[in-house]
Amino acid sequence: MNASSFPERPVHPDSTGTEPLSDWRPWERLGELAEAGDAEGLRNFLLSLAAHDQALALSRLDEDHHTAVLTLLSAEEAAELLRHLSETQAAELVDALDTLDAAAIVQEMSSDEQADLLGDLDDDQAESILQAMPAADAASVRELAAYSDDQAGGLLVREILRFNQSSLVHEVITTLSENAEEFRDYDVQYAYLTDDNDKLVGVLPMRNLLFAKRTDPVADIMILDPLSITASMPLDELRDFFDAHHFLGVPVVDDNHKLLGVVHRNAVDYESTRAAESDFLKSQGIIGGEELRTMPLWQRSKRRLSWLSINILLNIGAAGVIAMYQDTLSKVIALAVFLPIISDMSGCSGNQAVAVSMRELSLGLVRPAEMFRVWLQEMSVGLINGTVLGMLVAIVAVIWDGNPYLGLVVGVALCANTLIAVSIGGTVPLLLKRLGFDPAVASGPLLTTVTDMCGFMLVLGLATMLLERLI
Amino acid sequence: MNASSFPERPVHPDSTGTEPLSDWRPWERLGELAEAGDAEGLRNFLLSLAAHDQALALSRLDEDHHTAVLTLLSAEEAAELLRHLSETQAAELVDALDTLDAAAIVQEMSSDEQADLLGDLDDDQAESILQAMPAADAASVRELAAYSDDQAGGLLVREILRFNQSSLVHEVITTLSENAEEFRDYDVQYAYLTDDNDKLVGVLPMRNLLFAKRTDPVADIMILDPLSITASMPLDELRDFFDAHHFLGVPVVDDNHKLLGVVHRNAVDYESTRAAESDFLKSQGIIGGEELRTMPLWQRSKRRLSWLSINILLNIGAAGVIAMYQDTLSKVIALAVFLPIISDMSGCSGNQAVAVSMRELSLGLVRPAEMFRVWLQEMSVGLINGTVLGMLVAIVAVIWDGNPYLGLVVGVALCANTLIAVSIGGTVPLLLKRLGFDPAVASGPLLTTVTDMCGFMLVLGLATMLLERLI
Numbered sequence: 006m007n008a009s010s011f012p013e014r015p016v017h018p019d020s021t022g023t024e025p026l027s028d029w030r031p032w033e034r035l036g037e038l039a040e041a042g043d044a045e046g047l048r049n050f051l052l053s054l055a056a057h058d059q060a061l062a063l064s065r066l067d068e069d070h071h072t073a074v075l076t077l078l079s080a081e082e083a084a085e086l087l088r089h090l091s092e093t094q095a096a097e098l099v100d101a102l103d104t105l106d107a108a109a110i111v112q113e114m115s116s117d118e119q120a121d122l123l124g125d126l127d128d129d130q131a132e133s134i135l136q137a138m139p140a141a142d143a144a145s146v147r148e149l150a151a152y153s154d155d156q157a158g159g160l161l162v163r164e165i166l167r168f169n170q171s172s173l174v175h176e177v178i179t180t181l182s183e184n185a186e187e188f189r190d191y192d193v194q195y196a197y198l199t200d201d202n203d204k205l206v207g208v209l210p211m212r213n214l215l216f217a218k219r220t221d222p223v224a225d226i227m228i229l230d231p232l233s234i235t236a237s238m239p240l241d242e243l244r245d246f247f248d249a250h251h252f253l254g255v256p257v258v259d260d261n262h263k264l265l266g267v268v269h270r271n272a273v274d275y276e277s278t279r280a281a282e283s284d285f286l287k288s289q290g291i292i293g294g295e296e297l298r299t300m301p302l303w304q305r306s307k308r309r310l311s312w313l314s315i316n317i318l319l320n321i322g323a324a325g326v327i328a329m330y331q332d333t334l335s336k337v338i339a340l341a342v343f344l345p346i347i348s349d350m351s352g353c354s355g356n357q358a359v360a361v362s363m364r365e366l367s368l369g370l371v372r373p374a375e376m377f378r379v380w381l382q383e384m385s386v387g388l389i390n391g392t393v394l395g396m397l398v399a400i401v402a403v404i405w406d407g408n409p410y411l412g413l414v415v416g417v418a419l420c421a422n423t424l425i426a427v428s429i430g431g432t433v434p435l436l437l438k439r440l441g442f443d444p445a446v447a448s449g450p451l452l453t454t455v456t457d458m459c460g461f462m463l464v465l466g467l468a469t470m471l472l473e474r475l476i
Numbered sequence: 477m478n479a480s481s482f483p484e485r486p487v488h489p490d491s492t493g494t495e496p497l498s499d500w501r502p503w504e505r506l507g508e509l510a511e512a513g514d515a516e517g518l519r520n521f522l523l524s525l526a527a528h529d530q531a532l533a534l535s536r537l538d539e540d541h542h543t544a545v546l547t548l549l550s551a552e553e554a555a556e557l558l559r560h561l562s563e564t565q566a567a568e569l570v571d572a573l574d575t576l577d578a579a580a581i582v583q584e585m586s587s588d589e590q591a592d593l594l595g596d597l598d599d600d601q602a603e604s605i606l607q608a609m610p611a612a613d614a615a616s617v618r619e620l621a622a623y624s625d626d627q628a629g630g631l632l633v634r635e636i637l638r639f640n641q642s643s644l645v646h647e648v649i650t651t652l653s654e655n656a657e658e659f660r661d662y663d664v665q666y667a668y669l670t671d672d673n674d675k676l677v678g679v680l681p682m683r684n685l686l687f688a689k690r691t692d693p694v695a696d697i698m699i700l701d702p703l704s705i706t707a708s709m710p711l712d713e714l715r716d717f718f719d720a721h722h723f724l725g726v727p728v729v730d731d732n733h734k735l736l737g738v739v740h741r742n743a744v745d746y747e748s749t750r751a752a753e754s755d756f757l758k759s760q761g762i763i764g765g766e767e768l769r770t771m772p773l774w775q776r777s778k779r780r781l782s783w784l785s786i787n788i789l790l791n792i793g794a795a796g797v798i799a800m801y802q803d804t805l806s807k808v809i810a811l812a813v814f815l816p817i818i819s820d821m822s823g824c825s826g827n828q829a830v831a832v833s834m835r836e837l838s839l840g841l842v843r844p845a846e847m848f849r850v851w852l853q854e855m856s857v858g859l860i861n862g863t864v865l866g867m868l869v870a871i872v873a874v875i876w877d878g879n880p881y882l883g884l885v886v887g888v889a890l891c892a893n894t895l896i897a898v899s900i901g902g903t904v905p906l907l908l909k910r911l912g913f914d915p916a917v918a919s920g921p922l923l924t925t926v927t928d929m930c931g932f933m934l935v936l937g938l939a940t941m942l943l944e945r946l947i
Contacts, residue, residue: 056719057712057840064841089719091839182687194665215685216653241528248527248560253724274745281752282835285759289831290824296832297841298853306860309828316824317865320817321872327813328876334812341805341812342798345819345928346791353761353787357780360760361767364753368562369528370535370768382769389777394788401792405799457816 031058032065039066039073047077056089064094064299068101075099076106084113087122092279093295096125104130108137111146116163117272120149124159125294154276157243158236161257161266166196168223170206175219177209197256197264198227205233205256205264233258236265240280241367243273284363284445290316292446316450323457330465337475339406340468343398343415347464350394350419351426351456358383358430359448366438373439376432383431387424395420410474418463426456502529503536510537510544518548527560535565535770539572546570547577555584558593563750564766567596575601579608582617587634588743591620595630596765625747628714629707632728632737637667639694641677646690648680668727668735669698676704676727676735704729707736711751712838714744755834758916761787787921794819794928801936808946810877811939814869814886818935821865821890822897822927829854829901830919837909844910847903854902858895866891881945889934897927 031054038047051059063071075083075098087095087110099107099122111119111134123131123146131150135143145163152158168177177196198207207227217226233256234246246255247270254269286295290312296305327334327344334340362379365371371379399416403409430452434444468475502525509518522530534542546554546569558566558581570578570593582590582605594602594617602621606614616634623629639648648667669678678698688697704727705717717726718741725740757766761783767776798805798815805811833850836842842850870887874880901923905915939946 056716060840061843094839094841178686181683185687211686212652212682215649215682216656245527270742271745274742274749278745278749278752281749281756282838285752285756286831286835288756289759289827291828291831291835295835297839298832298836298850299841302856302860306857309825309857310861310864312828313821313824313861313865314868317817317821317868320820321869324813324817327816328810331809331813335806335809338802338806338809338812339799341815342795342802344812345798345816345932346788346795348816349791349819349924349928350784350788353784354780356760357762357783360757360762361769364757364762364766365769367753368565368768369532370565370770372532379769385773386777386780389773390781390784393781394784397785397788398792453820457820461816 031062039070044077080109081113083110155240157238160272163266170198170224174217204262287445319454326461333469347460351422355426355430355452358427362434373435379431383427387427391420391423414467422460502533506533510541515548551580552584554581626711628709631743634737641669641695675733755916790925797932804940818931822893826897826901826923829898833905844906850902854898858898862891862894885938893931
């Protein structure tokens, strides 16, 4: 793979500060060029666009034009173009291609990009692309496909500089010089040295070549017995590793210490950003992969609806509590005004506690087993905030209705339910994590349902007890 | 700065896969060592910990022990330790130090770390640390402090290899060799060449030194007129830049093309992750900086409460709609059961649309001015999902209450309010972005308030119209 095959557009300081004009429609020009089959014009036009404008222009084309754009470019150029897009969008584009065209493009990608892309396609589509690839290449992709995006195996690149430890300095320099174009890639800071069985024995910082005699064996200037990791290392440990070490990459070995490839810091950083963005999407109810509005309607609707359906069932369950207290409610109709306030506000307080727990978990500042500790810390905040909010809503109730007992009921209920909400919100992410569920997906609905039920029960239960004073 | 001053702990594959024991309390040992003033023991113990355990152990110490730990280490070691922590935690630790100790540590940091840390401290604290630093260093920090974390100026490092363009190859190699320890840092892939006025004239890939005659001027093997950016370039353009170019760093110049420093890809990736994490926190109501549960109670409570107070006022406003329809409600008390369902479910649908808009904005797939386009795309999903959810809630209402008109009222109301919610949820982030507000902070409360009001109005307004059929 030659990462620089798609020549880079010069960016001058003054060309980057300008906002795109809102009436500028690069996709129209792109569509015309694709329709005309003008490969040269297409290439030049794409090169003139910033990365986000490439993404925008492609996203606004219809499917036929996608195919035309990707097949007019060389496979190498198409691979480079896909590299600038988000993974979801790249998968959408490749999905529309013929298997053979897709396979040609996939072959031009680095091993980590192949793993990402094939992981985002349907299993059938991925399988037929693999079958259209040379058997050796396909086998190598399959090997890494066993690992997920958040493991070292799913992030490693095989495109690294490898030399046998018996090589001499001048041999390495000659190889570098003869393949300068191929090695123009950015990750050529280290070479990896193996023995005759492909086992990792050393790492050679390229700058050491500057100070070495050309007739020395590279083994003399390598770092012996370097740090390495296994392909199963999960993302959070990789983050830890790169936090603790100033390396740009770390070699990955199998159980026999054979060198599999290298995981670069960039890849770990990129996956970390994706994980954080994905947590945000999941917490807002976008589950099962991100949605782009250019996706088919039924797919967008189905994904959102699967999440909403669960929520409405939980909601109906919680509202069942209100139904149980209909008598009380019909006698003190003012309570109905306050039920949504109690429900919403408890949700807000609980979500704050969820967010802090998720953050502390990801920073390693709390362990999933420390639920009691978190509960105590949430109770102290909950007491203060619950009291303030309770008093606020009580004052509003008294001013509006004139009955101090109504204020007492809604104030006490909101205060108590805030305590419940922060307790659940703080501890549920820890519990879900311990049980192996994704806290970003499940914390919200669980929290809302339980706090709704408790909130309704508190308001209406208290009101039933104080019914004579409220009428 | 020597990034490798804190020697690196060897990590072996088998030492990383084990879960920390939940009864292992590294902070107790750390506290004992700090109390005993055992600098050597403290250093060795910290070195034996993984990065996240360092963070955990430090977070569980009280303030006196923090100071003891940081002052027992050398300033260089303390700077290295802080580098492994989240910025919020690092700022907490430095905040507790004497100004002189803090200044000594800050001087050991790279320029981008200095800018980050001082930005996270109180202005007063930052100012007194700057005054305790040598005037030249302080002036250089102040210059960059004018830029925020999400601009090139706030992310650049000044610690780069600079040579005059008239240097010879062997002079550069000698300098590298003599300062090998200092340059062991990871970002020594390029040297930057300037003219006699410090203007950037070229970039020298270190590997070119391998193939050059030692008596040649470096100007012969440099890349002339390299890409560069200005210190005011915002984060999203930096992301675009590194998407489009396979560089590990890009030189930053001022208006006169003088070389200020280099922004590394790592720094941009790191800030992108922070921005995504921060969006998640803000959307959940953690505003004004992240919260760690080790922060003072009043601070945690105050920050959360400021957000909750705004929400409760908006909530009370929305609930005012219910109060206006008390007559209808008292006649058809069953409606009270469905009000929270309508409010919650519209919130869920709206949040999904918010999340997709935020994502598309960050990917550049939609422009802030394209509100009409987004509205159309949301209406189509909203029609399907609203119809399904409306029918579901209508069926529940009919089964439970037996009155088909109740089903009609709540079903139509939920369907219509889903359309309103996705319309608002999809377009409000674009509008906020256009107006210069942060969509992550303001979208949620705005959405909830408007959809609550509309939902209550729809249910109770329809019920009032059909009152005779409902009683």
